[in-house]
Amino acid sequence: MRRIGIVGAGQAGLVLAIGLRRLGYDVTVFAERSAADVRAGGLVSNQCLFHPALERERELGINFWDGQAPPVGEVAFAAAGEGVEPSMSWRVALDRPAQSVDQRVKVSDWMAEFERLGGDLRLRRVTPDDLEECAREFELLIVAAGRGPQFDALFPRDDERSPYREPQRAIGILYVAGTLDAVPGLTFGMAPVGEFFLLPVLSVHGPVHGIGFFGLPGGPMDVWDDVADVDQHYETARKLLRAHYPWQAGLLDHAHPVAPTELLHGRITPIVRHPVGTLPSGAKVLAMGDTAVTNDPVGGQGANMAARAARAYQEAIVERADRPFDQEFMHDAFARYWRHARHATRFTNDLLAPPPEHVLATLDTAQRVPEVAHRFAHLFENPAGYEGWLADPQAAYAYLEEGAARPVT
C-alpha cells in the first residue's frame, strides 16, 4: 500500500492518518510529544467543533466522547450598549449541537487509536532540515505541524489571500469550574474593545467552561502579557466582564480556575500560505491544517477546518490511485480544501474588522426575527453561507427587508 508520512499529530494530521489507515494505507505520523505528555501539558485551544466536523469524526468512529461531552445546543449573542444592559441580545438553538472536547484528550486518545489500527507513530520533532530525509522515505509527505513560523521558508505567505500582517486580537483563555449562570451553549459578547465567549468543554479535568477574551491590540482588553498565573487571570477576567460586558458582571462570581495549567495567552497572525513547498532536492511537500491556513480563533473555525482538510486530502489521495503524488496532485488537494476554507477564512477575517452597518442591522433584526438569528448562528457551522449574504451589503439588506416582515410578536 502507498506510504504516507504526516508531520504533526493534531486535529488535522491524526484525522487524516486514521482515515487513511482505515483504508489500509501505510501511514507514519511524527509527533513531537507522547500521548502522556500531551495530556499532562497546558491548554492548547478551545476547539468548539460544529456538526459537520463532528460528523466526520463519527464516520471514522473516533467520536469517543459523545454522551460525555456537554452539548453546545444554543448560541447566545449580546452586544455592549451605553449602560449596563446590552444594546442588543438574542439566543437561538443550533439545529444540531456542537461540542468542545479538549484537544489534549482527543489527541492523546487518537494517538493510541492510530497505533491500535497499525499506524506507525514516531516520537520525533521534525525540523525543516529533517524533511529531506522524510521525503525520501514516503511517497507523500504532509506537514500538519500547526501554526507558527517554523516552516515559514517552505510555505511562504500568500499575499493575495492574507489581508493581515499582524495579530488582530490579544487572546486570553481560562478554564473554570463552579456554578455559571450561562446558557447551555455558546455565549458570545461583543464590545468595541473586543469579544468574549463562554463555552462548556469536556477537558482533561472533566466538564468545565472555557472563557475567552479577544481584545483589540493596544486596547483596554490587551491585558494578558502581564498576567502571570490563573488567579491573576481569573481576577482580570472578572474586571473585564464588569468593565466591558456589564450585563455579565457576575458571571464568574461562583466559579474558580480549574488548575494552574488551565490558561492560555497569545496573539495569532492570520495567514494563508502557499501550500506546496519545495525542498533543496526538488522534492515537494504539502502543508495541511493550520500550517496551510491559520485564522484567528475568534471565529471558532480552525479545528473545524482541520477536519475538513483531512477529508479533502483523503479524498484526493484515494482518487489519485497509484499515480504519483506530484505537484499537480498537491495543488489539487489544497484546492479541494480551499473551496471550503476560503469561506471560513473570509468569515473570520471579516469578524476581526469593526462590524459594518449592514451586519449591525442584521444582528439587531435577529432580536425580533428568529430566522435571522438562526441563519447568523449557523454561519459558524457552515461559513459558506456568508458569501452570498453578509459579505454583500445589498444582499444583506434585501434579506432583512424580506426577513424583517416576519417578526415574532
Ligand SMILES: Cc1cc2nc3c(=O)[nH]c(=O)nc-3n(C[C@H](O)[C@H](O)[C@H](O)COP(=O)(O)OP(=O)(O)OC[C@H]3O[C@@H](n4cnc5c(N)ncnc54)[C@H](O)[C@@H]3O)c2cc1C
Ligand atoms: C485560544 C484558541 C482557541 C481556539 N478555539 C477554537 C474553536 O473554538 N474552534 C475551532 O475550530 N478552532 C479553534 N482554535 C483553532 C484550532 O485549535 C486549530 O486551528 C487546530 O488545532 C489546528 O489543527 P492542526 O492539526 O492544523 O494543528 P495543531 O492542532 O496545532 O496540531 C499540530 C501538531 O503538530 C505538532 N508539531 C508541531 N511542530 C512539530 C514538529 N516540528 N514535528 C512534529 N510535530 C510537531 C504539535 O505538537 C501538534 O500536536 C483555537 C485555537 C486557539 C489558540
